[in-house]
Amino acid sequence: xxxxxxxxxxxxxxxxxxxxxxxSFAEVADREIKKVPALRGxxxxxxxYEASTRTRSSFELAAxxxxxxxxxxxxxxxSVEKGESLKDTILTLGAHKPDAIVIRTPxxxxxxxxxxxxxxAVVNAGDGKHExxxxxxxxxxxLRQRLGGLDGLNIWIVGDVLHSRVARSNIxxxxxxxxxxxxxxxxxxxxxxxxxLGCEIRYTLDDLGQADVVYALRMQHERMTESWVPSLREYAxxxxxxxxxxxxxxxxxxxxxxxxxxxxxxxxxxSPQAVITAQVAAGVVVRMAVLYEVLAHVPTEARTPxxxxx
Amino acid sequence: MDHEKVVLDxxxxxxxxxxxxxxxxxxxxxxxxLAIVGIHRRGAILARRIHALLIDLLEREVPIxxxxxxxxxxxxxxxxxxxxIHASHVDFELDGRTIVLxxxxxFTGRTVRSAIEALFSYxxxxxxxxxxxxxxxxxxxxxxPDYVGKNxxxxxxxxxxxHVEELDQVDEVRITELSEVTA
Numbered sequence: 001x002x003x004x005x006x007x008x009x010x011x012x013x014x015x016x017x018x019x020x021x022x023x024s025f026a027e028v029a030d031r032e033i034k035k036v037p038a039l040r041g042x043x044x045x046x047x048x049y050e051a052s053t054r055t056r057s058s059f060e061l062a063a064x065x066x067x068x069x070x071x072x073x074x075x076x077x078x079s080v081e082k083g084e085s086l087k088d089t090i091l092t093l094g095a096h097k098p099d100a101i102v103i104r105t106p107x108x109x110x111x112x113x114x115x116x117x118x119x120x121a122v123v124n125a126g127d128g129k130h131e132x133x134x135x136x137x138x139x140x141x142x143l144r145q146r147l148g149g150l151d152g153l154n155i156w157i158v159g160d161v162l163h164s165r166v167a168r169s170n171i172x173x174x175x176x177x178x179x180x181x182x183x184x185x186x187x188x189x190x191x192x193x194x195x196x197l198g199c200e201i202r203y204t205l206d207d208l209g210q211a212d213v214v215y216a217l218r219m220q221h222e223r224m225t226e227s228w229v230p231s232l233r234e235y236a237x238x239x240x241x242x243x244x245x246x247x248x249x250x251x252x253x254x255x256x257x258x259x260x261x262x263x264x265x266x267x268x269x270x271s272p273q274a275v276i277t278a279q280v281a282a283g284v285v286v287r288m289a290v291l292y293e294v295l296a297h298v299p300t301e302a303r304t305p306x307x308x309x310x
Numbered sequence: 311m312d313h314e315k316v317v318l319d320x321x322x323x324x325x326x327x328x329x330x331x332x333x334x335x336x337x338x339x340x341x342x343x344l345a346i347v348g349i350h351r352r353g354a355i356l357a358r359r360i361h362a363l364l365i366d367l368l369e370r371e372v373p374i375x376x377x378x379x380x381x382x383x384x385x386x387x388x389x390x391x392x393x394x395i396h397a398s399h400v401d402f403e404l405d406g407r408t409i410v411l412x413x414x415x416x417f418t419g420r421t422v423r424s425a426i427e428a429l430f431s432y433x434x435x436x437x438x439x440x441x442x443x444x445x446x447x448x449x450x451x452x453x454x455p456d457y458v459g460k461n462x463x464x465x466x467x468x469x470x471x472x473h474v475e476e477l478d479q480v481d482e483v484r485i486t487e488l489s490e491v492t493a
């Protein structure tokens with residue numbers, strides 16, 4: 001696999017291979033020397049046009065644990081503020097000859113575009129409301145670790161699906177792994193036509209008890225330019241996952257950061273059903289597996305290109 | 311026409327491993343410091359067998375581990391196929407121990423180089439010894455085994471396949487002419 005821009009491009013076997021490899025990387029994190037030389041001499045460029053804590057730090061840690069060199073680039077405080085276009089930024093940074101570019105942007109489709117402008121492997125770390133494939137992979141990995149597999153699982157994704165790139169990637173990844181997916185939330189936050197992806201739609205949490213896994217999404221204030229719900233208090237009253245709604249055997253997931261008291265009550269965040277911390281831990285090993293996957297396949301001659309990228 | 315030749319059968323393999331276990335005991339006068347580490351996959355299986363023999367001979371527990379060396383190889387990005395990766399298990403203190411690395415076939419020496427590097431990321435053994443079931447030559451690195459089951463002078467166009475009961479339902483070592491394999 002040269003690039004990872006979308007879950008759509010992945011077959012079930014690809015997801016399983018990446019998760020299996022992630023499981024073997026977990027052992028590296030338990031060692032005194034948390035490093036293997038697999039990507040020694042390779043350069044990974046983290047190009048983040050949006051604020052991020054866990055994704056960026058986990059990609060950096062993943063690259064470092066594989067002994068790659070890491071360059072971090074933030075749009076704020078850079079030439080981007082002087083008006084440089086994404087393409088020019090990629091061509092400029094391409095002169096540093098990175099082997100992989102991990103990119104997060106607020107623009108849907110940007111990762112795929114970038115993959116056409118550079119000979120480096122491109123990993124999508126979130127492009128607008130489009131996709132966040134490594135989040136989906138780490139969520140699959142977390143569920144495989146916790147429940148053994150996803151075949152036949154009933155997974156409910158609850159909340160702000162409209163603004164969520166995580167939801168889009170996860171719907172596809174969960175289904176490819178054999179789970180049934182139900183989307184639940186206020187009608188204003190469920191995009192029209194999304195059932196074409198093969199999931200069921202619910203506008204109440206009345207049947208939440210059917211779910212084996214409840215995947216709560218963050219209410220994304222920063223992406224809400226209109227009034228999508230009357231108030232966060234009203235949203236919480238109708239859709240918050242709390243002790244009353246979450247069954248004792250249901251697994252609770254959340255991509256973070258959590259708005260405590262909005263989409264999740266504090267009690268469920270801290271409950272044993274919540275695997276939120278396991279998801280964060282999975283982030284590093286899954287991103288190690290993804291970097292290994294894309295970099296282990298780049299032919300030597302393509303790693304040190306001359307001239308303007310294709 | 312069959313170009314495959316069995317060079318070690320089940321009995322030969324058992325006897326060979328018993329001899330290697332005896333040699334390990336003879337050469338190491340501090341059995342308390344001994345540990346066995348197999349290289350995935352077949353090396354790890356042979357290591358388990360040698361380990362069982364050593365416990366019988368020494369009448370004491372000997373630590374055992376296994377290593378997957380995929381992340382320590384120097385040819386990442388050069389191979390057409392990505393490797394299947396197994397977790398490594400080295401759950402004992404390496405420092406000050408004599409580690410016997412076990413692999414099925416010794417060829418260029420690159421796998422052993424990777425294994426030594428992998429081993430050192432777990433600790434600093436006092437000594438590392440190498441036991442192989444078959445040494446087929448063609449070394450590309452200055453690596454020499456301490457315990458050899460069988461020396462098999464081969465040409466580059468031949469392949470040495472070690473089959474083990476646990477994975478292949480049979481214990482034997484075969485030499486195959488490579489043109490037959492790729493045909």
